[in-house]
Amino acid sequence: xxxxxxxxxxxxxxxxxxxxxxxxxxxxxxxxxxxxxxxxxxxxxxxxxxxxxxxxxxxxxxxxxxxxxxxxxxxxxxxxxxxxxxxxxxxxxxxxxxxxxxxxxxxxxxxxxxxxxxxxxxxxxxxxxxxxxxxxxxxxxxxxxxxxxxxxxxxxxxxxxxxxxxxxxxxxxxxxxxxxxxxxxxxxxxxxxxxxxxxxxxxxxxxxxxxxxxxxxxxxxxxxxxxxxxxxxxxxxxxxxxxxxxxxxxxxxxxxxxxxxxxxxxxxxxx
Amino acid sequence: xxxxxxxxxxxxxxxxxxxxxxxxxxxxxxxxxxxxxxxxxxxxxxxxxxxxxxxxxxxxxxxxxxxxxxxxxxxxxxxxxxxxxxxxxxxxxxxxxxxxxxxxxxxxxxxxxxxxxxxxxxxxxxxxxxxxxxxxxxxxxxxxxxxxxxxxxxxxxxxxxxxxxxxxxxxxxxxxxxxxxxxxxxxxxxxxxxxxxxxxxxxxxxxxxxxxxxxxxxxxxxxxxxxxxxxxxxxxxxxxxx
Ligand SMILES: Nc1ncnc2c1ncn2[C@@H]1O[C@H](COP(=O)(O)OP(=O)(O)OP(=O)(O)O)[C@@H](O)[C@H]1O
Ligand SMILES: [Mg+2]
Numbered sequence: 207x208x209x210x211x212x213x214x215x216x217x218x219x220x221x222x223x224x225x226x227x228x229x230x231x232x233x234x235x236x237x238x239x240x241x242x243x244x245x246x247x248x249x250x251x252x253x254x255x256x257x258x259x260x261x262x263x264x265x266x267x268x269x270x271x272x273x274x275x276x277x278x279x280x281x282x283x284x285x286x287x288x289x290x291x292x293x294x295x296x297x298x299x300x301x302x303x304x305x306x307x308x309x310x311x312x313x314x315x316x317x318x319x320x321x322x323x324x325x326x327x328x329x330x331x332x333x334x335x336x337x338x339x340x341x342x343x344x345x346x347x348x349x350x351x352x353x354x355x356x357x358x359x360x361x362x363x364x365x366x367x368x369x370x371x372x373x374x375x376x377x378x379x380x381x382x383x384x385x386x387x388x389x390x391x392x393x394x395x396x397x398x399x400x401x402x403x404x405x406x407x408x409x410x411x412x413x414x415x416x417x418x419x420x421x422x423x424x425x426x427x428x429x430x431x432x433x434x435x436x437x438x439x440x441x442x443x444x445x446x447x448x449x450x451x452x453x454x455x456x457x458x459x460x461x462x463x464x465x466x467x468x469x470x471x472x473x474x475x476x477x
Numbered sequence: 478x479x480x481x482x483x484x485x486x487x488x489x490x491x492x493x494x495x496x497x498x499x500x501x502x503x504x505x506x507x508x509x510x511x512x513x514x515x516x517x518x519x520x521x522x523x524x525x526x527x528x529x530x531x532x533x534x535x536x537x538x539x540x541x542x543x544x545x546x547x548x549x550x551x552x553x554x555x556x557x558x559x560x561x562x563x564x565x566x567x568x569x570x571x572x573x574x575x576x577x578x579x580x581x582x583x584x585x586x587x588x589x590x591x592x593x594x595x596x597x598x599x600x601x602x603x604x605x606x607x608x609x610x611x612x613x614x615x616x617x618x619x620x621x622x623x624x625x626x627x628x629x630x631x632x633x634x635x636x637x638x639x640x641x642x643x644x645x646x647x648x649x650x651x652x653x654x655x656x657x658x659x660x661x662x663x664x665x666x667x668x669x670x671x672x673x674x675x676x677x678x679x680x681x682x683x684x685x686x687x688x689x690x691x692x693x694x695x696x697x698x699x700x701x702x703x704x705x706x707x708x709x710x711x712x713x714x715x716x717x718x719x
Contacts, residue, residue: 330623352641356622359640363621405656408619408637 208316211323211451212341213383214365216357218328220349221385224421224431226325227255228441229345231430232448233321234289241280241319243311244294245337246327247303253293256283257428265295270307276314285433290319300333312340330360335368342371343379343451345412349386350398355406358382362409381412383447388417389460400460413447414460415440497558499687501532502546510549517553519691529555530576534562543572612649619655620645629666641681647671662689664708673706674718688713 213226223246230242244252247267253259258281264274269292276292283289292315295302315322326337338344344365348358362380371378384403391397404411416439424434432441432448439461446456502509531546538546547557559576560568568575612631619637620626625644626633632649643659645651648666653675664671664686671685678699682691685708695715703718 356641359622360642363624363640363643366618366621406638406640406658 208319209321209343210312210316210341211321211343211345212326212338213323213345213347214326214334214338214361215328215347215354216330216334216361217349217354220347220354221383221415221421222328222347223251223255223325224425225345225347225383225385225415225444226252226323227425227430228432228444229448229451230321230323231283231286231289232432232441232445233323233451234283234286235432235436235445236448236452237288238321238452239288239319240321240323241290241292241315242323242325243292243315244325245303245333246325247294247333248296248299249327250294250296252325253281253291254428255425256281256291256430258283258291258293259428262293265293266311267295267298267302269311270304271302276311276318285429300327300331300336303333303336305336305339308336309340330364334361335364338365338369338378340370341365341378343381345381345383345451346407346409347383347385348403348407350384350392350400350403352398355398355403358407362407380409381451382407382409383412383415385415386417387414387460389462411458412450413443414458415443415447416460416462497528497530499530499532499561500550500555501535503535506536506542506546510546513550513555514553517555519694528558531557531560531573532562533560538563538567540567540569540572543567547573614647620659622659639675641679650674660684663706669708671708674704676703677701678704678715683713683715685713690715 213222213229215222226242230240234240242252242256243266244250245266246252253262261281264279266279268274269276269279279292281291281293283291312322324337324341327333346358346361348354365378365380366372369378382404384400387400388397392399400414418438418440420435420438421431421440424431427434431438432444435441436445442461449456500513529550533543543560543563550557557573559573561576563575565575614626614628614631614633616626616633616635616637620635620639620643622640622642625646627646629646629648631647632652633645633647634652634654635645636654638655639645639653639657639659639661641658644662645660646662646665648668649663650671651661651663651673653661655675656677656679657675658679658681660682661673661680662684663673667686669686673683673685679701680692680695682689683706685706688708688711690713699715699717704715705718706713706715708714
């Protein structure tokens with residue numbers, strides 16, 4: 207059974223798009239068939255982070271409106287065939303999305319892939335509620351700071367109220383992904399600790415992604431960080447998180463660059 | 478056969494209840510307005526923004542006096558959406574509409590004095606009502622930021638935390654088995670004996686029967702500890718439970 211996952215946060219700029227790309231790529235690296243769907247209509251980003259911006263012809267809205275067929279709009283990843291992108295429109299706004307249209311597209315995608323991962327726009331308006339509407343699972347991306355955590359709390363409440371699953375009396379599976387975590391700053395008390403975040407949000411932890419220049423480097427190259435540098439700290443964190451999403455038990459660690467460097471050495475030697 | 482292309486549905490009338498803050502002015506009005514002004518200054522936006530209903534039961538005002546009072550409040554940013562407990566003859570269309578609250582008169586009175594004329598049937602009914610009265614709303618998951626729980630009929634118990642920016646309003650007491658970070662307003666129907674309990678307090682605002690305390694005014698030594706809050710006269714008191 208295909209799983210529909212929404213990557214959401216409430217607050218903007220916390221790493222939703224980065225995480226959608228990296229987790230989508232990581233799941234594909236683990237052998238899964240994955241499509242990542244950009245719901246950020248008007249401000250699309252996912253095509254850039256995935257390095258597919260020059261290949262966009264049709265988009266999500268064209269498909270919901272019946273202007274294009276789904277296979278025409280899907281962009282297969284050049285590095286990994288199992289991974290595909292359904293881009294958003296940059297020229298339209300979120301009102302062009304209808305619930306009925308989104309429902310049809312998601313249902314078709316479920317026939318074609320194991321995972322449908324929806325990159326939500328920030329906020330709690332129509333775009334965000336439509337992105338989560340048909341989700342089985344939600345990944346709530348949070349930075350370890352109070353405003354991000356409070357917005358996540360708000361989004362969790364909305365997930366429990368406005369999704370189809372919630373309306374049926376079922377529960378959306380919720381996972382917390384703490385992103386841009388800086389152990390040194392946390393130790394100095396400049397950031398909330400992992401324990402604080404978990405205590406406030408009482409939601410199971412999917413992973414901790416460290417703050418890292420590798421992320422920016424990868425997105426400038428149009429390559430999810432797990433492709434670009436699989437042994438870097440953020441890539442290992444995303445690869446582990448993807449395995450947890452698949453139901454595997456993986457010990458929770460906060461990967462650091464130092465280990466990443468070692469990992470890279472060993473990786474080279476093995477190759 | 479003809480068919481109507483787009484049959485218009487007759488409008489639906491839906492009744493809904495909304496939450497509002499009730500203010501009960503007391504004579505002398507000048508002092509009362511000064512008090513309100515002070516409270517707005519102390520507590521920021523608590524009264525500014527949410528709809529406010531004026532309960533005029535303790536004052537006897539003429540039409541023009543009501544209009545003056547409403548204007549005075551609006552000048553201070555308090556929007557009056559309605560008035561209650563006023564003689565309808567003192568109302569006109571220029572004033573906010575007259576509301577009838579669903580608050581039962583007995584809510585303020587702990588032991589209602591039995592009336593001699595009461596029939597047996599009425600007595601039975603009263604007994605039945607007192608039996609069904611202890612209503613409790615049990616919430617078995619956290620109350621998240623932005624959620625508002627409104628339960629005028631009795632106690633609210635939360636198994637979990639109440640997020641920053643969340644709001645609980647209960648006619649009775651409030652029990653939070655978790656961290657209370659948002660707002661809790663107990664005794665909202667005029668029940669001064671209601672209390673608030675929580676296993677850890679980081680609340681933004683506590684109120685009992687309309688008497689409130691914002692986070693700024695709470696004793697820092699109590700932060701993060703299990704506490705209860707109750708009313709002593711018009712002062713909201715908080716003490717540790719551990
Ligand atoms: N782990 C990380 N380390 C360093 N920088 C990061 C990390 N994760 C994300 N960023 C950077 O933060 C910025 C915002 O990330 P991203 O676009 O993924 O956020 P978003 O939540 O999708 O934003 P929006 O709400 O605007 O859609 C980007 O510049 C990205 O490169
Ligand atoms: Mg984004």
